Amino acid sequence: MRMSRTPMPRGEWIAHEAAHAARADAATAGHLARRASGAKHPVEDFLFEYYNFTPGKLRRWHPGPGVTLADAADTPRAHWPGYVSDDDGSVRLDVPAFVARRGGTIDFTRQLLRATASRPGFTGCFGLHEWAMVYRLAPEQIRHAAYPLRLSPKDTDTVVEAHTIRCSHFDAFRFFTQDALARNTIQPTRDTQVANEQPGCLHAGMDLYKWAHKLTPLTPGDILLDAFDLARDLRTLDMQASPYDLADLGYPPLRIETPEGKAEYAARQRAFAERSNALRLRLLAVLDDVAEATSKVHDTP
Template identity: 65%
Template sequence: MRQPVHAEQLAASEWRRRAIAHQARADALTAPHRTRKASGERHPIDDFLYDYYTVKPSLLRRWHPGPGIVLAAAQDGPAEHAGWRWYRADDDGAVALDVAAFLADRGDTVAHIHELLAATAARPAHTGCFGLHEWAMVYRQDDTRRRHSLPLRLGREGTDAVVESHPLRCTHFDAFRFFTPDAVPRNRDLLSRDTQVATEQPGCLHANMDCLKWALKLGPATPGDLLLDCFELARDIRTLDMQASPYDVSSLGEPAVAIETPEGKAEYVRRQRDFAARANVLRARLLASCDRALHPFHAGAALRQGG
């Protein structure tokens, strides 16, 4: 198996240490969800990550080293990765991601993710949306068709009034596509999947939450620690997303961020900027993972030359 020129080999003791630490961290992050699921309990905030992104706790606890990392054989044989999809073992038992095989199946996906993330990272962050996408999803909608069973904090008329008194500036298609028919024409731009690369921007809560989506889609090209960092960010963003929504989340022990007030708007923007800063770091790391997968040999040459 030809390895990239910048391949790093981890001794068995080291990759096992990393894998065990990763599993423990993943188990701690998913413990509340697993407990609820065992009892049939639902949580409108936390369950979103598992439902929308089809996250499985077993998937989160699977540690991947990422492209260009070779796992040396242990005394009892090669790493278990040798039996996983897109991995190969050398004659000496060393195991690494077979980038060529991975790209043969997922190359178009990796290239698209790289294009989208790079375009998003290159734009300035816009912070004037105030989370109104969630309000637009229930605007003038029959209460029986709402996505959540939680009551509306301001009632039906009060919720619609907030939408009607604020401009809608959503830039994220996967939020926009859930707008009610009456809310769609109120948005500044009519978004589509075809224009997503041209409209995604790093101040958007959902674009930053989607770092988890792209980490999952990159599969074994995403190092384990990066995947869990993206999960934690998405979990934290989701909390603000619902706190600032029209739903009353007090029954979940969460205070409202009343974006219809000046104080609520200020808090939303402050936290939005903090999340954007965290997401920028993760987005850069995801881009680096894409680069290592797409250009493994060129990346090694660049590293040797100080590039």
């Protein structure tokens, strides 16, 4: 943690704030336009609907723990949850208070991130979790029923039946159809999440955005937006490899039912595993520093 003795000058932190807001605005413009018109998008709207973090919250820049902002006491930030003003007019995160409130979330997230990063990435799942979510469903029961399946329902079911499904992510597994549940080689639960997650899993990578936003304002703004970008890119691959035909939306299918599609999926999955682990370790470093700093405070006689 950067425990700055000299507050960041007002002009400097305002520039960081503006750059963050501009980047967030560019990332959320499409979603906001669709929301105003009532339109839906199965790829780009997923992050807002599933993770339930609003564009307005994403737009807020947070410097992270250990950074003091000079001449900020007269700004709205001084009244944001988690911040405290000092007598010199500077503003900073009240890290001990945040830890007192959210210590359980910090501890769990550290444990999960460290365990996930420690494992080799598995790249043999081929995105079959999305296929298992439509297995033996009637057309009107399919979650993204507005978009056609690439194959017939019978052929879609055959893809599931012809493969070994190895989904390790509980929040993907829990959306499997009833008939698909027993086909998974493991039966992940919330209680076994730390034991099961691995860096090759697309959903574990997407969830870095969940952990980043759950820990705001502790999460530095660059990590939050990098996690959003990663989750958006992972969702794109997730849906390209899915049984849905989204070519008309600009997402050419990745045909994981073919040897060539499997090879491409695994290659992209390996690259994403490296990218997600790099981000995972950045977030973990912030949380480890917070834990170390607060434990030293508590240990002081």
